[in-house]
Every structure is written in C-alpha cells, then in structure tokens.
Amino acid sequence: MAGYLIGFLVLAAGLAALTSMQRARRSRDAAADKAHSRPIYHGLNAAIWTGVPAFVFLIVWLMGQNSIINSLVLASFPGADALSGAEKSLLISEIRQVAAGNIFKEPTPEILAAVDHLKSLQSIAVWMMVAVVAAAASIGAFFGYRVIESRFRARHSVERSVTWFMMFSSLVAILTTGGIVASLLYEALQFFARVPVTEFLFGLRWEPQIALRPDQVAGLGAFGMVPVLFGTFAISALAMAVSVPVGILSAVYLTEYAGERFRAVVKPLLEILAGIPTVVYGFFAVLTVAPIVRSLGLSLGLEAAPNSALAAGGVMGVMLIPFISSLSDDAFAAVPRAMRDGSYALGATKGETIRKVLLPAALPGIVGGVLLALSRAVGETMIVVMAAGLIARMTVNPFEAVTTVTVQIVTLLIGDSEFDNPKTLAAFALGLVLFLITLGLNLIALRTVRKYREKY
Amino acid sequence: MAAQAITGHVDWKSDAMQARRRARYAADRRLQIYGMVAIFFALGFLAILVGTLSFTGYRAFVQTTATVEIDLSQADIDRGDLMGANWRNIVRDALRQQVGDIPRSDQRDYFNIFTSSAPFLVRDKVIADPDLLDGTARFSIPLSDPLDQLAKGQINPDLPENQRRVNDRQIEYFNQLQAKGLIAQPFNWGLFFNADSRFPELAGLAGAISGSFWALLVCFVISFPVGIAAAIYLEEFAPKNRLTDIIEININNLAAVPSVVFGLLGLAVFLGWFGLPRSAPLVGGMCLALMTLPTLIIVTRASLKSVPSSIREAALGIGASKHEAILHHILPLSMPTIMTGTIIGLAQALGETAPLLLVGMNAFITSPPAGIFEASTALPTQIYIWADSPERGFVARTSAAILVLLAFLVVMNAIAIFLRQRFERRW
Amino acid sequence: MNMLTDAAVEQKLHSTSNEAAIKMRGKDVTVHYNGKQALFGVNLDVPEQQVTALIGPSGCGKSTFLRSLNRMNDTIEGCRVGGEITLDGDDVYDPRIDVVELRARVGMVFQKPNPFPKSIYENVAYGPRIHGIARNKSELDQIVESSLEKAALWSEVKDRLNEPGTGLSGGQQQRLCIARAIAVSPEVILMDEPCSALDPIATAKVEELIDELRENYTIVIVTHSMQQAARVSQRTAMFHLGYLVEEGATDKMFTNPDDKRTQDYITGRFG
Known part of the structure; x- marks a missing residue:
C-alpha cells in the first residue's frame, strides 16, 4: 500500500507542477511588470507543497502504525495487563503470525478474537492513512497553486526548501551517531539492570549460553567480558604482527625503491586486497589457511584447534596490508624532498635515509594509520565469525581458539531473538564496548594524522 | 681517527672505511629485499586466494x-x-x-x-x-x-x-x-536462476542476487541524494561554527565505525523501534546507506572543492542565484567524480556482510524476493550460509558464489575506473 | 656558444693553477633533464680553499652545475650528466667511484634550511654516525662540539643540544645545516643559495662564517645576490641560459668584466 501511495504522491506532485507552470505562464503574460521567478520555479514550489508534507506524514505514520496497533490489540486482550513485557511481545507475535496465516497450533478463541481485532484495526489504519495522505497532498497542492502570481518569489521559496533538505541531510550523520549511541546505551542499560556492570567489566567467565535458564542469569559471572576482550586483542595483535611490517615495508619499497612502472602495476594489485569482501577472507581462512595452521601447530607439538586465533588473525592481517601500506605511502610522500636531499648530501645510502630520516619523520602518520588499522581489526566481524572460536578462553597459544567481541555479538543475535533476554542484551553491551574502543582509537588516530599534516 | 675527523681529514680509502661502506650497501640491499619480500607475500596471498577459489569454485558452474x-x-x-x-x-x-x-x-x-x-x-x-x-x-x-x-x-x-x-x-x-x-x-544455469535450497544440487543464487539488488537500490536511493545534499551544504552553505565542526568530526568518525555496529543500530532502531520487517532488503539497504553515507559525503566534498571558484564567480556574475550556480555549473562539473565515488561505495556495500546478518538477511528463503519488503538473503550472506553448511557440495557452491560476487565487484570497479578516466577533469 | 676559446681556456687553467691547486674541475659538462638540455659544455675549475661563486639569472643552470658536483642530480629521475667532473683528478661519475664517499667528501648546504626533525645533537651526529667516523660516544661528542663551533653556533645551542633542530630560528637552522655538513669532514662544501631564505642579520652571520670556513674547506656557492658574491668569493663564474659566460677573479669580474652580458647582469639590467 505504501508503495502505491508513494507512486500516487509522485504523480500528484507532477500534476501540481504542470498545472502550476501553466498558471504561472498565464499570470506572467497577463501581468505588466516582469515576473520574479520563472514558471518552472512556480511548478517546483507547487510540487514541493504537494508531495513533501504528505510524504513526511506517510513515513511518520508507517513508523508509528505498528506499535500503536499492537498496544490497541493488547489493551483489548483479556488479561494482557498482567503479562510481562516478554510475554506481551510473544503474544503479539503469535497474534500476528496467526493473522498472517501461519498457524502452528490451534489458536485459542481469545487469540482468534484478537486476530479479528487486529485485522479490522489494520484495515482502518490503511484507509485512514490513504485518506490523510491524500488530504495532505490536496491541501498542499491547493496552497501551492493559490500563491502563484507574477510577483510571488517562487524561486526563493524553492531554494529555501532545498536548503532545508540539505541541512537535514547533513544532520543525518549526527542522527546516525545519535541513533547508535542511543540504541546501544538503551539496550545495554537494560542488560546492566540484570547483570551488574562490575560483573560484566571484570568477570573472567563468559558463558552466555547458561543464561537460557532464568534462574542462572546473574551472579554466576557468566557475563564477564574480560576473556572476550582478551581474544579480540589477541587476534588483533596477530593481525597487526602481519600487517604492520608487511604494510610498511611494501610502502618503503614502492615509494623509495620501485620504478615508476613497477609501482603503477603493483599498487592497484595491492589495493585489490582491500576491496575483497571480508566474508571471502573468512571462507578462505576456513577452507585453506586454518588446516595449514593447524597441521603446523600440531607438528610443533602444540595444542592446535581447527579454528585457531592464528589463522583468523593472519588472514585479517593480510586484509589490512593495503590499508597500512597506503597510509604509510601517504606519510612517506608527505616528508619533504629537502629531508631526503639533506640526508643524501651527507653521503647516506638510501636505506640509511629511509631508516634514520624518513621513518622517524613519517612516524606520526604511520602510527595514525596503524591505529586506524587496529580499530578495523577490533571491529572486523566476518573473518572472525567464520574462522575464530566461540568459546571464550584466555590462552597465549596462537594455535588455540579464542573468541572476539564481534563473534559474540553476531552469534548472540543471529536467528530470531527477543529483546528482553540477557543473552540478546549482552550483545548490545558488547556493541557499546566495541563502539567506545573503536571511537577512541579513531579519534586518536585522526588527531595524530591531522597534527602530522599540519607539521609539513 | 677521531682526531683526524676533528681536524678535517678522514682517510676514506682505508680498509676499515671501505669495509664499512660495503656493509652499509649490504644493509641497503637487505632493506630493499625485505620490501620485495613483503610485496610478494601480499601479492602471493592474493594469487593463492583467487587461485584456490577458482579451483574449488569452477566445478559448481x-x-x-x-x-x-x-x-x-x-x-x-x-x-x-x-x-x-x-x-x-x-x-x-x-x-x-x-x-x-x-x-x-x-x-x-x-x-x-x-x-x-x-x-x-x-x-x-x-x-x-x-x-x-x-x-x-x-x-x-x-x-x-x-x-x-x-x-x-x-x-x-x-x-x-x-x-x-x-x-x-x-x-x-x-x-x-x-x-x-x-x-x-x-x-549450471540453476546456479543463477534457482533460489536457495537445502540440497546443494538445486541451490542457486537467484534469491541472493535479487536481494542484493534490492538492498543496493535502497542504499543508493537513500545515500545518493542525502550524501550529495549534505556535502553541498557543508561545503557551500554551512557557517563555520561549532555545530559544523562537530558534524565534520562525526562524519570522519562514522566512516571508521565497525560495520557490525550499524547492524546493531538497524536491529535496535529499524526492527525494534520502527517495527520494520525482519530480513527485508529495505532494512538491510538502510543500514548499508548509513554506512555508505560518510564515504559519499567525503568524496563529494572533495570533488566540489576541486572545482575552481572562478566558475562559481562567473555564474554568480551573470546573476544566477547561489543555488543555481551550484546546480547548473558546479554540480555537473563534479558529477563524474561523485559517480565514481558512489559506485565504489556501492561496491563496498555489496560486499558488506555483518550488518545484514544482524538484521536477519541470512534467512533460509526458497524464492527470490519480489520487492524491498520481502524476506531475502544477499550475496555475501548467502556465501556465509553456504560456507556454514555441512554438505560437501556447498564448498564448491560457496566458492562459485564468491566468484560471482567478485565478478560483480570487478565490473563495478571497472565502470568506476572507466568513468574516472573518461570524464574526470583535472583543474 | 661559450665566449672562451680553447686557447683561452688553457690559458685560464694555467693561470689559476698557478695561484692555487685545483680541487674540482668540470670539463665540457652537459646536463639533460628528461631529454631537455639544461647545461651546455661548461668548463670550470674550483680552486682549493677559496670561495667560488656561481652567479646568473634564475634558470641559468648554476644550481644544476652545483648539484652535479656531488652527484645530487642522481636523485632526480630522468637526469643525465655528460662531460667530466673530477675531484682531485678522479672522475666522480666513474662507475667505480662510490657516491656515498663522494658526498661525504663534497658536502652540501641547501637553499632552505632542512634540519632533520631530530634534536640538534642528532642532526650533527647523523653524518659521523652513518659513516662510522667516531669510534665512541666521547669522540662523537667532540665532533659535534667542534662542528657546531666551526659553524659559529656552539655558544647559542650548547645548553639545548637535545631540543629539536626545527625549533631554531632560520639563520640558526642554516648554520646547523652547515655544522651537519662539516661534521663528516668534507673537503668541499657546496652551498645552494644558502642565505635566500634568511633575514639580513642572519645572512651577515652566515657570510661571515663562509669567510672563516674558507681556511679549511673549498667552497662553491650559488647566489643571486651580486653583493654577496662580491663579499664572500674570491672567484666568480657567470652562467646564462645554461652556458658559462665568463669566470675569473671576483675583483676583476665586478670591476671589469670581459663579457657584455656579465656587465649587464652585474649592473642590474637583467636578472
């Protein structure tokens, strides 16, 4: 229905624009003095009046409709007041399932009554929506049409609307961040109402599956995130151990040693590594890298899990190579030529110039890049979801499996889940931690890089 | 020798000095070799990755x-x-x-x-x-x-x-x-025209490809106008004050927020608060749009900035309004760069998996979605589902799906590169 | 073409070698940048322990010639040097010549002061370290101190050797760069408009320093300031459009030049 309505609005706006342009032309021709705006602006103005308020109204309606209907249905459901939040949402989803025709067990008469209620509410809602949106569009069109006369400043009006749209657009970024913070905080606070914060921050055991039984939710230390965080940083450290040396050395070679043609070929090839989706890396890690790493670990006489930290971290490291390499590349390129000249003029070799002059001079830029890469490693999801473990363990053996924050978020939330069990909420608490860690790393990194840019 | 140095005479030809210089050159060569090794490690990994996937994947065709x-x-x-x-x-x-x-x-x-x-x-x-x-x-x-x-x-x-x-x-x-x-x-035409199935011999990508298409469409419809509008506002209209500073920092930071967090946002806000349908390309596309937006804004601002101010002044000079100058002159001139950035942003969004998993686009659906409200999978989530399936046949299917995904990415990037080289102006 | 005939060259060479030993000699030096010729058959001798000034309008090839003396042109892609340049009779472009050694013996100071983003001490110690000139810390300290002293900077910085070299004033930075060059005990110091980025007071200090350094080092200085060339140099070479127009004792060049172009340039008619 909403799709048709949007189509209707587009048509109505177009129609309003055309008729308004006609009218504007007529009034321009009739008037003695010069018209302020071209007819097209009058048309656009009418179209905006017709379409935009009605469209905004439609969106708001659609977003609010379900929750209002839900509460109306619940209010008329006998005995619903006594139910808890979880039971309410369960009940609602059952009613909606039945209404949609998916019947798994014979519904009770109360439910059937509620289904009828729901269906009647829904049809009322749809027709009300259509009526209201059509009314909004007509009123808008009427106003847009009526204001037309040769002295009306339609261009200003249109430009004002466009400016408003642009201002709103630039606020979307803020709204997104706001939405992230609000949703994470809201769900995390609900989680902390069930599991103490200290438990979560300092607990050494992470066993969320136990929480399926309500009597074991809290107090058992099953939601201590320390081992999860440990695993995250263990895998990130392994990834950095691969990507930092390889990334910096390849940047050194490409900027200082390689010829023009070699660089022109190899640099885009390296960039390909950054363009490969992470799910592909994850599959490759499972398919190829993990078995090799495992047999390596076993041959060293170590305990080796099939989904070792090393396999996940190593593959993640390769993914980050182009990232570090291109940021180091920028950092080297930003070091002024005079530094190189100064060093060569003293009789330094290329290697000495790189190690003793360029590297220290470019260090802030490189450090910024490494921090950004670290933030990526911490937040990287698919590789670890597919190639790292599920069990939270603190081990320094890179051949054993560890789990990460992102793995836990995904495994806790995959599949249908309700919003009020601690398992689900724990994922949001972890998400909050992840957001704060990456935010901190990003801010430090961006500041370092910017400071460094100012220096030269 | 130090005494010589201070008085200004060093015997550069002495054996010790020559040996030292040889060692220094050797160190230089070593650094060069390390650099080569690093590059060949990275490229070798790329070759093995593509090789393995092609080798395991071609049979599924x-x-x-x-x-x-x-x-x-x-x-x-x-x-x-x-x-x-x-x-x-x-x-x-x-x-x-x-x-x-x-x-x-x-x-x-x-x-x-x-x-x-x-x-x-x-x-x-x-x-x-x-x-x-x-x-x-x-x-x-x-x-x-x-x-x-x-x-x-x-x-x-x-x-x-x-x-x-x-x-x-x-x-x-x-x-x-x-x-x-x-x-x-x-x-195996079924690989492209069948939807998902429990049986590897029947499983295909039709559902995933159309799911990805709908999600990318939503992503484009939202992020393209909003991104350009935001970029124009910030670049041309916004006063320089605290608020715009915050927006600026915020955009840079959003570009580096982990994708899984956008999934959490989608799950809590779009599904939980707004009650939008689970597993729908609409929700997945909205998450992807929010992720693509910062990149798009940054690219658009850079390309607007690169248009010389003389063009703006010329338009204003003959009486165009500021809006008209931007709409008629500056925006068309920076469009090739914006399109290139958009395509690259969409290519990134196409490969994005984690947020789609969280909003449920990993459902098992046996028919392709007919619109943005119907439950479906997407290419990357389909790869994830198949990679998780125990049947042997899905290994080859997964690799084949990856090859299909990579082919889409290659085509999109090729278009972007073509646009850049054909239409982009350097001022 | 060059105003000097071969016979005149021979004569000149003869006369200069009577006055002082020749440290560096350029014979028929040509330089191409990516196929474009920048220098045409330059013949110039650099006498030992004197200051030779290279003058001429911008783009005349004087800096190009200077940079080919210690093969700094090698670091520019697409640059090709022809002819012969010798240091103490050895061809510096001979493949057997070690460019690292050459640059240690022929130091260079640049137009804009370019201290490394390190401490003052580290800036000066950099050269001796990489060449292994000092055997221990105290020797290195001595070299740093004596170099800074010779560069007339010691008294100003001796209490803050660990502060970054980039924190010094422009004139101090340039003297730091001179000290850095001196620290590897070069025989020749090339200076590429060393005062162009400095204020008059700092310039005076550096000029004074150049005059003092002449006692121990051979100095070649590129300058666009006639007064500076007259003040600090003993010999002057005039370049124009890639050709060496005239060279000779500074006194003579500034009072009674042979070439019309030199006269025009010195009197300020072009440049």
Whole structure:
C-alpha cells in the first residue's frame, strides 16, 4: 500500500507542477511588470507543497502504525495487563503470525478474537492513512497553486526548501551517531539492570549460553567480558604482527625503491586486497589457511584447534596490508624532498635515509594509520565469525581458539531473538564496548594524522 | 681517527672505511629485499586466494544431470488437478525403467542417486507446459550431491566403501546410467536462476542476487541524494561554527565505525523501534546507506572543492542565484567524480556482510524476493550460509558464489575506473 | 656558444693553477633533464680553499652545475650528466667511484634550511654516525662540539643540544645545516643559495662564517645576490641560459668584466 501511495504522491506532485507552470505562464503574460521567478520555479514550489508534507506524514505514520496497533490489540486482550513485557511481545507475535496465516497450533478463541481485532484495526489504519495522505497532498497542492502570481518569489521559496533538505541531510550523520549511541546505551542499560556492570567489566567467565535458564542469569559471572576482550586483542595483535611490517615495508619499497612502472602495476594489485569482501577472507581462512595452521601447530607439538586465533588473525592481517601500506605511502610522500636531499648530501645510502630520516619523520602518520588499522581489526566481524572460536578462553597459544567481541555479538543475535533476554542484551553491551574502543582509537588516530599534516 | 675527523681529514680509502661502506650497501640491499619480500607475500596471498577459489569454485558452474524420458500420457494424471497427481510415483517409475531390475533392497540407494526434489522439478515443468502430458517427454534430472561429486572426480571410488559417501551399488547404477549415455554435465544455469535450497544440487543464487539488488537500490536511493545534499551544504552553505565542526568530526568518525555496529543500530532502531520487517532488503539497504553515507559525503566534498571558484564567480556574475550556480555549473562539473565515488561505495556495500546478518538477511528463503519488503538473503550472506553448511557440495557452491560476487565487484570497479578516466577533469 | 676559446681556456687553467691547486674541475659538462638540455659544455675549475661563486639569472643552470658536483642530480629521475667532473683528478661519475664517499667528501648546504626533525645533537651526529667516523660516544661528542663551533653556533645551542633542530630560528637552522655538513669532514662544501631564505642579520652571520670556513674547506656557492658574491668569493663564474659566460677573479669580474652580458647582469639590467 505504501508503495502505491508513494507512486500516487509522485504523480500528484507532477500534476501540481504542470498545472502550476501553466498558471504561472498565464499570470506572467497577463501581468505588466516582469515576473520574479520563472514558471518552472512556480511548478517546483507547487510540487514541493504537494508531495513533501504528505510524504513526511506517510513515513511518520508507517513508523508509528505498528506499535500503536499492537498496544490497541493488547489493551483489548483479556488479561494482557498482567503479562510481562516478554510475554506481551510473544503474544503479539503469535497474534500476528496467526493473522498472517501461519498457524502452528490451534489458536485459542481469545487469540482468534484478537486476530479479528487486529485485522479490522489494520484495515482502518490503511484507509485512514490513504485518506490523510491524500488530504495532505490536496491541501498542499491547493496552497501551492493559490500563491502563484507574477510577483510571488517562487524561486526563493524553492531554494529555501532545498536548503532545508540539505541541512537535514547533513544532520543525518549526527542522527546516525545519535541513533547508535542511543540504541546501544538503551539496550545495554537494560542488560546492566540484570547483570551488574562490575560483573560484566571484570568477570573472567563468559558463558552466555547458561543464561537460557532464568534462574542462572546473574551472579554466576557468566557475563564477564574480560576473556572476550582478551581474544579480540589477541587476534588483533596477530593481525597487526602481519600487517604492520608487511604494510610498511611494501610502502618503503614502492615509494623509495620501485620504478615508476613497477609501482603503477603493483599498487592497484595491492589495493585489490582491500576491496575483497571480508566474508571471502573468512571462507578462505576456513577452507585453506586454518588446516595449514593447524597441521603446523600440531607438528610443533602444540595444542592446535581447527579454528585457531592464528589463522583468523593472519588472514585479517593480510586484509589490512593495503590499508597500512597506503597510509604509510601517504606519510612517506608527505616528508619533504629537502629531508631526503639533506640526508643524501651527507653521503647516506638510501636505506640509511629511509631508516634514520624518513621513518622517524613519517612516524606520526604511520602510527595514525596503524591505529586506524587496529580499530578495523577490533571491529572486523566476518573473518572472525567464520574462522575464530566461540568459546571464550584466555590462552597465549596462537594455535588455540579464542573468541572476539564481534563473534559474540553476531552469534548472540543471529536467528530470531527477543529483546528482553540477557543473552540478546549482552550483545548490545558488547556493541557499546566495541563502539567506545573503536571511537577512541579513531579519534586518536585522526588527531595524530591531522597534527602530522599540519607539521609539513 | 677521531682526531683526524676533528681536524678535517678522514682517510676514506682505508680498509676499515671501505669495509664499512660495503656493509652499509649490504644493509641497503637487505632493506630493499625485505620490501620485495613483503610485496610478494601480499601479492602471493592474493594469487593463492583467487587461485584456490577458482579451483574449488569452477566445478559448481556445471551440474551432473541424468536425462530421463517419462511417458506422461500413460500416467494417471488429472488434468484439472496437476498439483494433486502422485508425481513421486510417476517419477520413480520412470527412473526405475532406466536400469534393469532393481532388487527392493537397492531401491532406496538407487533413488538417492537423483535429487530428492525430482518430482517437484517434473511437476513444475508440466504445470508450465501442460502439452507435455500428451506424450513422452525428456527431463533433465540433477543428480544428488554425492553423485555429482563422484562424477566430478571429487570422490575416489577406489576407497573402501565405508570411507566414501556413495556406496558400491550407487556407483554401479551410476556406471550403468553413464553407459547408456544418460549422464551429462551441462552449464549450471540453476546456479543463477534457482533460489536457495537445502540440497546443494538445486541451490542457486537467484534469491541472493535479487536481494542484493534490492538492498543496493535502497542504499543508493537513500545515500545518493542525502550524501550529495549534505556535502553541498557543508561545503557551500554551512557557517563555520561549532555545530559544523562537530558534524565534520562525526562524519570522519562514522566512516571508521565497525560495520557490525550499524547492524546493531538497524536491529535496535529499524526492527525494534520502527517495527520494520525482519530480513527485508529495505532494512538491510538502510543500514548499508548509513554506512555508505560518510564515504559519499567525503568524496563529494572533495570533488566540489576541486572545482575552481572562478566558475562559481562567473555564474554568480551573470546573476544566477547561489543555488543555481551550484546546480547548473558546479554540480555537473563534479558529477563524474561523485559517480565514481558512489559506485565504489556501492561496491563496498555489496560486499558488506555483518550488518545484514544482524538484521536477519541470512534467512533460509526458497524464492527470490519480489520487492524491498520481502524476506531475502544477499550475496555475501548467502556465501556465509553456504560456507556454514555441512554438505560437501556447498564448498564448491560457496566458492562459485564468491566468484560471482567478485565478478560483480570487478565490473563495478571497472565502470568506476572507466568513468574516472573518461570524464574526470583535472583543474 | 661559450665566449672562451680553447686557447683561452688553457690559458685560464694555467693561470689559476698557478695561484692555487685545483680541487674540482668540470670539463665540457652537459646536463639533460628528461631529454631537455639544461647545461651546455661548461668548463670550470674550483680552486682549493677559496670561495667560488656561481652567479646568473634564475634558470641559468648554476644550481644544476652545483648539484652535479656531488652527484645530487642522481636523485632526480630522468637526469643525465655528460662531460667530466673530477675531484682531485678522479672522475666522480666513474662507475667505480662510490657516491656515498663522494658526498661525504663534497658536502652540501641547501637553499632552505632542512634540519632533520631530530634534536640538534642528532642532526650533527647523523653524518659521523652513518659513516662510522667516531669510534665512541666521547669522540662523537667532540665532533659535534667542534662542528657546531666551526659553524659559529656552539655558544647559542650548547645548553639545548637535545631540543629539536626545527625549533631554531632560520639563520640558526642554516648554520646547523652547515655544522651537519662539516661534521663528516668534507673537503668541499657546496652551498645552494644558502642565505635566500634568511633575514639580513642572519645572512651577515652566515657570510661571515663562509669567510672563516674558507681556511679549511673549498667552497662553491650559488647566489643571486651580486653583493654577496662580491663579499664572500674570491672567484666568480657567470652562467646564462645554461652556458658559462665568463669566470675569473671576483675583483676583476665586478670591476671589469670581459663579457657584455656579465656587465649587464652585474649592473642590474637583467636578472
């Protein structure tokens, strides 16, 4: 229905624009003095009046409709007041399932009554929506049409609307961040109402599956995130151990040693590594890298899990190579030529110039890049979801499996889940931690890089 | 020697000095070699990755099938109720006729050679073309996954029977069918035109590709206008104050927020608070749009900035309003760069998995979505689902799906590079 | 073409070698940048322990010639040097010549002061360290101190050797760069407009320093300031459009030049 309505609005706006342009032309021709705006602006103005308020109204309606209907249905459901939040949402989803025709067990008469209620509410809602949106569009069109006369400043009006749209657009970024913070905080606070914060921050055991039984939710230390965080940083450290040396050395070679043609070929090839989706890396890690790493670990006489930290971290490291390499590349390129000249003029070799002059001079830029890469490693999801473990363990053996924050978020939330069990909420608490860690790393990194840019 | 140095004389030709210089040059060469090793490590990894995926994936582009003739005119089918006919028995009878007598004990093994959905395939074909009922028709029935693997040489028939997934009788019947020339390996169009299935031999990417298409469409429709509008506002109109500073920092930071966090946002806000449908490309596309937005804004601002101010002044000078100057002159001039950035942003969004998983686009759906409100998967989430499936046949299917995804990415990036080289202006 | 005939060259060479030993000699030096010729058959001798000034309008090839003396042109892609340049009679472009050694013996100071983003001490110690001139810390300290002293900077920085070299004033930075060059005990110091980025007071200090350094080092200085050339140099070479127009004792060049172009340039008619 909403799709048709949007189509209707587009048509109505177009129609309003055309008729308004006609009218504007007529009034321009009739008037003695010069018209302020071209007819097209009058048309656009009418179209905006017709379409935009009605469209905004439609969106708001659609977003609010379900929750209002839900509460109306619940209010008329006998005995619903006594139910808890979880039971309410369960009940609602059952009613909606039945209404949609998916019947798994014979519904009770109360439910059937509620289904009828729901269906009647829904049809009322749809027709009300259509009526209201059509009314909004007509009123808008009427106003847009009526204001037309040769002295009306339609261009200003249109430009004002466009400016408003642009201002709103630039606020979307803020709204997104706001939405992230609000949703994470809201769900995390609900989680902390069930599991103490200290438990979560300092607990050494992470066993969320136990929480399926309500009597074991809290107090058992099953939601201590320390081992999860440990695993995250263990895998990130392994990834950095691969990507930092390889990334910096390849940047050194490409900027200082390689010829023009070699660089022109190899640099885009390296960039390909950054363009490969992470799910592909994850599959490759499972398919190829993990078995090799495992047999390596076993041959060293170590305990080796099939989904070792090393396999996940190593593959993640390769993914980050182009990232570090291109940021180091920028950092080297930003070091002024005079530094190189100064060093060569003293009789330094290329290697000495790189190690003793360029590297220290470019260090802030490189450090910024490494921090950004670290933030990526911490937040990287698919590789670890597919190639790292599920069990939270603190081990320094890179051949054993560890789990990460992102793995836990995904495994806790995959599949249908309700919003009020601690398992689900724990994922949001972890998400909050992840957001704060990456935010901190990003801010430090961006500041370092910017400071460094100012220096030269 | 130090005394010499201070008085200004160093014997550069001394043995010690020469040895030292040799060592210094060696160190220089070592650094150069480390750099080469690093580059070859990275490129070697890339080569192995692409090589392995192609090697495991190319087999999924063909599918082993058996061509079976079924005389439908003899079968007991009510033309008014095609769905109600006993297709299972019809197909089984036909299959049985392909080989000689089968002992009852062997029947189960024999039927397992073919995909268990064979009756539905025949039924759907007949429903699509009821004229088939008039006589004998040929149907191409895919073999089940283990036999497909056998035909592709992935299962070694010389292994002891209990170590392989096809037993001796199945191999024997398979050889009989092959001897009769019934077995073929045509191109696997099903990979592109079938939706997902529990059975590898029938699983295809149609649902995933259309799901990705709808999600990208939503992503584009939201992020393109909003991104450009935001960039124009910040670049051309915004006053320089605290608020715009915050927006600026905020955009840079959003570009580096982990994608899984956008998934959490989508789950909590779009699904939880707004009550939008789960698993729908609409929600996935909205998450992707929010992720693409910062990149798009940054690219657009850079390209707006690169248009020389003389053009703006020329437009304003002949009496265009600021909006008109931007809309008529600056925006068209920076459009190629913006389009390039948009395509690259969409390519990134196409490969993004984590947020889609969280909003439920990993559902098992056996028909392609018809719109943005219907539950579906997307290419990357389909890869994730298949990678998680235990059947052997899904390994090749996963690699093939990855190759398809990579092909889409290559095409998109190629278009972006073409646009850049063909249309981008340097000022 | 060059105003000097071969005979005149021979004569000149003869006369200069009577006055002082020749440290560096350029014979028929040509330089191409990516196929474009920037220097045409320059013949110039650099006498030992004197200051030779290279003058001429911008783009005349004087810096190009200077940079080919210690093969700094090697670091520019697409640059090709022809002819012969010798240091104490050895061809510096001979493949057997070690460019690292050459640059240690022929130091260079640049137009804009370019201290490394390190401490003052580390800036000066960099050269001796990489060449292994000092055997221990105290020797290195001595070299740093004496170099800074010779560069007339010691008294100003001796209490803050560990502060970054980039924190010094422009004139101090340039003297730091001179100290850095001196620290590897070069025989020749090339200076590429060393005062162009400095204020008059700092310039005076550096000029004074150049005059002092002459006692121990051979100095070649590129300058666009006639007064500076007259003040600090003993010999002057005038370049124009890639050709060496005239060279000779500074006194003579500034009072009675042979070439019309030199006269025009010195009197300020072009440049």
